[in-house]
Amino acid sequence: MSQKVLLNSKEVTIILHRLACQLIEKHLDFSETILVGIQPRGVFLAERLKQILENEYQVPEISLGYLDITFFRDDFRRTDKPLEANKTQINFIVEDKKVIFIDDVLFTGRSIRSALTAIQSFGRPSEIELLVLIDRRFSRHLPIQPDYRGRQVDAINGEKVIVSWKENDGEDVVHLVTN
Ligand SMILES: O=c1cc[nH]c(=O)[nH]1
Numbered sequence: 001m002s003q004k005v006l007l008n009s010k011e012v013t014i015i016l017h018r019l020a021c022q023l024i025e026k027h028l029d030f031s032e033t034i035l036v037g038i039q040p041r042g043v044f045l046a047e048r049l050k051q052i053l054e055n056e057y058q059v060p061e062i063s064l065g066y067l068d069i070t071f072f073r074d075d076f077r078r079t080d081k082p083l084e085a086n087k088t089q090i091n092f093i094v095e096d097k098k099v100i101f102i103d104d105v106l107f108t109g110r111s112i113r114s115a116l117t118a119i120q121s122f123g124r125p126s127e128i129e130l131l132v133l134i135d136r137r138f139s140r141h142l143p144i145q146p147d148y149r150g151r152q153v154d155a156i157n158g159e160k161v162i163v164s165w166k167e168n169d170g171e172d173v174v175h176l177v178t179n
Contacts, residue, residue: 001177001178001179002177002178003175004175004176005173005175006134006161006175006176007150007151007173007174008173009166009171009173012150012173012174015133015150015151016049017056018150019049019133019148019150020049020052020053020056022148023049023131023148024053024057027100029059030059030062030063031060032096032126033062033063033097033100034063034064034065034090034094034097034099034100034125035050035062035063035064035100035102036064036065036066036100036101036102036115036119037064037065037067037102038067038069038102038103038111038112039066039067039068039069039070039087041103041104041105042101042102042104044165044167044168045102045103045104045131045163045165047064048165049102049131063092065089065090065092066086066087066088066090067088067090067101067115067118067119068085068118069111069114069118070083070084071083071085072114072118073110073111074110074114088118093123094122094123094124094125095124096123096126098125098126098129099119099127100129100130100131100147101115101131102132103132103133104132104133104163105132105134105136105161106130106135106144106149107136107139107140107161108141108142109142110142112142112144113144129148130147131146131148131149132149132150133149133163133174134149134150134151134152134153134163134174135149135150135151135152135153136155136161137153137154153176155176158178158179159178160176160177160179161174161175161176161177162174162175
């Protein structure tokens with residue numbers, strides 16, 4: 001196995017600030033907007049963006065929820081292993097709000113397709129956007145594209161993009177791993 005650094009900690013910080021500014025351009029004070037981190041790993045990115053927006057750009061408190069998609073995946077019956085769901089926590093009304101799905105890596109688009117189904121249980125948002133740190137180009141199985149992307153990456157099928165976060169993994173870094 002070999003691994004190459006795609007983004008180091010400084011680059012991750014710069015990208016997070018850019019994404020935060022792009023969100024402010026569109027969502028201003030976030031009064032009609034809800035951030036939704038896709039479980040499990042989109043939550044780290046969503047929390048980080050909330051922190052940056054509130055602490056560094058003085059946006060008033062932003063609504064942040066977590067959405068688990070385990071049982072909304074179209075392949076969940078195909079596994080023999082018992083599936084373990086993560087927490088879904090959406091403590092506010094999404095009806096007529098602008099929802100931003102946040103995930104670390106966009107690959108086939110199937111997770112986001114599942115998230116679109118899962119969010120329906122909480123009402124009908126006025127719109128749903130997608131923000132990802134890494135957009136794996138040419139990998140999509142579905143017509144799903146991000147509205148905000150940190151970095152576009154060409155990775156071939158045997159390769160994997162791994163995003164690590166300081167609070168969970170000790171360091172902010174993105175690796176391209178080849179088996
Ligand atoms: O490369 C990939 C593809 C999907 N999910 C990841 O975390 N990395």
